[in-house]
Amino acid sequence: ALLYQLLKLPAKLGFWLYCRHLRVNNKLAFDLQGPMIIACNHPNSFLDAIVISALFKQPVHSLARGDAFKNPFISKILRSMHMLPVYRTSEGVENMEHNYSTFEACKEIFKQNGIVLIFSEGRCTNEWHLRPLKKGTARLALSSWADSIEVKILPAGLNYNRFRSYDKNIHCLFGEIFGSADVVKNEGFGKSIQSFNSLLQQSLESVVYEIDESNLDSRRKMFKVPVPIWKQVMLIIPAAFACCLHFPLYMLAKFMANKFGAHNDHYDSILISSLFLFYPLYLLLILAITYIYTANMASLLLTFFLPFCAWSYLQIKNQF
Incomplete structure (x- = not known):
């Protein structure tokens, strides 16, 4: 419990x-x-x-x-x-x-x-x-x-x-x-x-x-969420950061999903669970590396910046 x-x-x-x-x-x-x-x-x-x-x-x-x-x-x-x-x-x-x-x-x-x-x-x-x-x-x-x-x-x-x-x-x-x-x-x-x-x-x-x-077409009609142009413009830079900063993590999660879920219906669950489990560790690793090289407490802001970038990419990513 x-x-x-x-x-x-x-x-x-x-x-x-x-x-x-x-x-x-x-x-x-x-x-x-x-x-x-x-x-x-x-x-x-x-x-x-x-x-x-x-x-x-x-x-x-x-x-x-x-x-x-x-x-x-x-x-x-x-x-x-x-x-x-x-x-x-x-x-x-x-x-x-x-x-x-x-x-x-x-x-x-x-x-x-x-x-x-x-x-x-x-x-x-x-x-x-x-x-x-x-x-x-x-x-x-x-x-x-x-x-x-x-x-x-x-x-x-x-x-x-x-x-x-x-x-x-x-x-x-x-x-x-x-x-x-x-x-x-x-x-x-x-x-x-x-x-x-x-x-x-x-x-x-x-x-x-x-x-x-x-x-x-039916799936688009059922599920598509319109994203206003202004929102796409505002989020494109943090979304680009997300692609660069989260690439190693995503590749690891994708490797796990392909290894254990490529030929069954568990791919999604393994992919998302891997991201869920590894993300806190990945975030700590990025924070540690940044602090070691900068010795600046401002590096702690990455705790909020990285998830915001990931959220930004999610908002403007292709939905289908």
Whole structure:
């Protein structure tokens, strides 16, 4: 829990450097209290969880793929970041029984009025399309209701202007909250699952964009943020500084993304996480080198100048 709190503030500040524009249709959703399941689409790996967790005021526990928890040390870190494992049959049938422990942990979170984030499509895919929903979200909700835990469901749609680039225009949209009373529960478990998923699918379809990958015009129409000429002129010099001063850092982050995410849907998440983790160290290195050569305390101003330059470049950078 401590690690989660320590990382939440930098994650919020990180929005300033990689999120050019955030559109939200219901900002009051970020103030909601549990017990609640955020049922979200899954277009962009663990970046999706970072975005949701950074925006909500109350701590958000998220369910993640079980194979990430194989290493005991990594598992401990992930759990301290409010992440819980969910296993698929592809990760070993023998691991499926661990999902019962995760569900019980989720119920304990709900009893403490907590929030759990579930990616209801299951696997992550970089696309503008809502895939058929898995049964996990429905099973957790129905099991909680059966135990008299009145958990509510908040459908959430995350939409990005593009993938495989650090700069983001993000549309975080929410559907109507629903609960136990809205789902058929007296016609058998199978019917209840079907009723739940039908309701959730309908709600998510209203907040998840449907855009063909090759249709650049539609993406521009949906996501483009106009940048006034005066703003471009004012920011072009600090943006040029950003290109020069941040080039080594960006190359390092890009190397990490290419090494571990070139052939899967995790490229964006690895790229942005690498920038997020290495940027404070890079900033300290630049400050140290500058101070050693100048012996001038004014070099501390770089603490503000470098991030401002990075923000300036983000504002005028090509969006597609």
